[in-house]
Amino acid sequence: MDWRRFSFIGIIIILLFGVVVLIGGEQISPLIIISSMLATTLSVATPLTLGALSGIFCERAGVVNIGIEGMMLAAAFFGWLASIYMNSIFEYSPAISLTIGVLAAILTGGLFALLHAWLSITFKVDQIIGGTVINILAIGVTGFLNRQLFFDKGSIFGGNVPHAPGLLPTLSKALTVLCSGAQGCGGLPSLIAGTIFDQKPVAISAILLVIVANYVLFNTRWGLRTRAVGEHPKAADTVGIDVRRVRYINVVIGGMLAGLAGAYFTIESVPSFEPLMTNGRGFIALAAMIFGNWTPFGAWAAALVFGASQALQINLQFFRESIPPAWAFLQQSYVVGLAPYILTMLILTGVIGKTTPPAADGQPYEK
Amino acid sequence: MAEKSLTLEMRGITKNFPGVLANDQVDFDLREGEIHALLGENGAGKSTLMNILYGLYQAEAGEIKIGTEALHLDSPRDAIRHGIGMVHQHFMLIPVFSVTENIMLGAETDHRAAPNDSPLVRLDRREVARRVQQLSQEYGLEVDPKAIVGDLPVGVQQRVEIVKALYRQARILILDEPTAVLTPQEADDLFRIVHKLTQRGVSVIFITHKLKEVLAIADRITVMRGGKVVGTTTPQETNENQLAAMMVGREVILKVEKSPAHPTSQVLEVDHLHVRDVRGLEAVRGISFNVRAGEILGIAGVQGNGQTELVEALTGLRRCESGTIKLQNHDLTGKTPRAFTETGLAHIPEDRQRHGLVLSYTIADNLVLCDYYKPPFGLRGVIQQQSLDSHARQLIQDFDIRTPSPYIATGKLSGGNQQKVIVARELSRPVQLVIANQPTRGLDVGSIEYIHKEIIAMRDRGVAVLLVSAELDEIMSLADRIAVIYHGQLVTTVNTTAVTREQLGLWMAGAQPETTA
């Protein structure tokens, strides 16, 4: 595989972890710091990973999707809305409400993607413009409905936001419930227990989906056809592949992945919705996709780097007193916020190996 | 010999494109195991007819039958199902895929006894590769199943295309100008393969512009002109001149007529040039030569001996490792392509779709790609549509580019007409040096005649011409001097009048010339 890229990513992650261990190692055991860093990294990387997978499915099929940000935002809102509705109006149990919320988020992503597919495949609208439409539409719709439903006088919820049905539980909690109190996880080394088992369903599905996506793209008929359509649609057409159909389905799959990423925000990490809460994650996900050269594992690795740089900032807060003045800048949010962009520019210059997008990426197919 | 049974029948096929009647009531038939050649000028409608047979285009009228069964070909899938395979004029391979992946694409589970329609079925590359190997051994089509297609020379890519059709059990194989991109040796290989196929009952439709080939391998010949069938004949009943006249509708002079050259000053001086290829290997290994005003220097050689890299270096498209290139006494080593163009270079590149044209641009735009920024086309940074328009109309007429209008996307032209757009652009500019790499690739005899005349007229006006061609005939009939290239070095340079085809052939194969004083 692309060893240069992966070793580069590995080194950066080790560096980021190293900084925290250096600063906090005197107070807390390095093992615990590492496990905490790992846990935060995995969690923060979740929407980036899913967003990157979303981009990979679309672009491998030849459709550029810069609307991932908007799809996430809309999904975050509607997923959350659905879970509240289910919980407070229809009075379902939190577990059912949350599940329905996740499904609604996925559905929302899929529907927005369907719009993008319709614009860019059927009407051959410029795909960058199509994606921008999605982003603007998502901001408008979520902002408007959020105000109308919750804050305006006479709105459905009469001015006060009802309680969300809580958050999705971590795997360890779920396991504890399942093993009904048995000391199941107690024997595991804290490193593993604190990382993998401390993750929630969306985060864990993101990791599984990386593996699934990689298998589908490179080892199945669907993947072969998807890549063919993104590289040379006319050639795919001449062997009897329905180019439009393959593109449509992949864009919708991509949208559903972005939708799942949306669920991360309002159903998995905080139980509320804020306008613009995706905060550019959809674009950073695209950077991860490029960084990873349009491969699921590459994109995941990139998402982890971006996640680790954020985890650094979060974890440093525990050791605020012991940060040497020279390192203080690390606490500034913009330093970490810039990291993905700097890394992306680095990779685009070709220092860490070449990235090649699918040849027909962004081009509508005409017979 | 008994008449073979009729395999395929096309009746009254009619197809319109905006402004062009590409096929007008075309009848065509094919017998089992025959090689049926389809001839016709550029834009006659050959590719269109074949694309209809392959299900890529749908005809407005007409019917297609195999045996007694009427076919409805809505997509290539239907055609493939009925045993029709096609090797397109511009190959339909995915460069980043391996040979195996290209072959299995769209037929992923055909190797299984029971078909599996699940989209998530696992690809069995190893089994398909094994079958590809089997097929290629059976028919003498050597391909490495694991190779990445983009790394393969065109001749091998073509074999991949043929294996791809055979893998789908094609009984009818359409070859659209298969020899246009092949060296004479590769073409001979292809003919052997085609004969082997017909012995096994495959019927072949063979499109070409090379009349010698047609006479050598076809069982029957159908000629098209202006979307209609002009007639069907056999090699026994006809000859080159008659075929050429049938295609073009007038007498064509197949032999090039030219007076002796009167070379004057040096125009291009190349000194100890070293160039690397894409993989970083040294492709041009110390070449020195010069071309004078008023002469045509031909570079003869089997494809892949450094011609591509040499021409790319001489046009500023590829970096030189060492050595110098001088044009009109200006040292242009390491300069940009525009510096070359501005010093008086015209370049007809080898691969028209990759280096010669912007396929999505109109013909008018492509015709000014080299000088759109200069008057009369660009004034103070603004394109002058009127001069673009009159320029385009003039060249379309002079070079006989068959198109309904100057304002359609160049990619929609027939292959030969795309080539004519490049030739028209390059030969119509005021230049001192023309570098032409396979300038008549894919052109019909009438157009070849015209372009040959034009090149000679330029020479007589004092332009220096460097002609690179895999066609020994073209080199022999146009060039005044011939340099033979082998393994990135010039074996020798001789006067055309002092050499025979056979001798050139030996040198091209690596024989050393005797050192004569």
Ligand SMILES: Nc1ncnc2c1ncn2[C@@H]1O[C@H](COP(=O)(O)OP(=O)(O)OP(=O)(O)O)[C@@H](O)[C@H]1O
């Ligand atoms: N997709 C298309 N859209 C519009 N016009 C087209 C299209 N394809 C072909 N044509 C027109 O139809 C006519 C026939 O083209 P076709 O490609 O069949 O010619 P051809 O006989 O194969 O010529 P060549 O020898 O140059 O390949 C041409 O005038 C061409 O411009």
Ligand SMILES: [Mg+2]
């Ligand atoms: Mg053609």
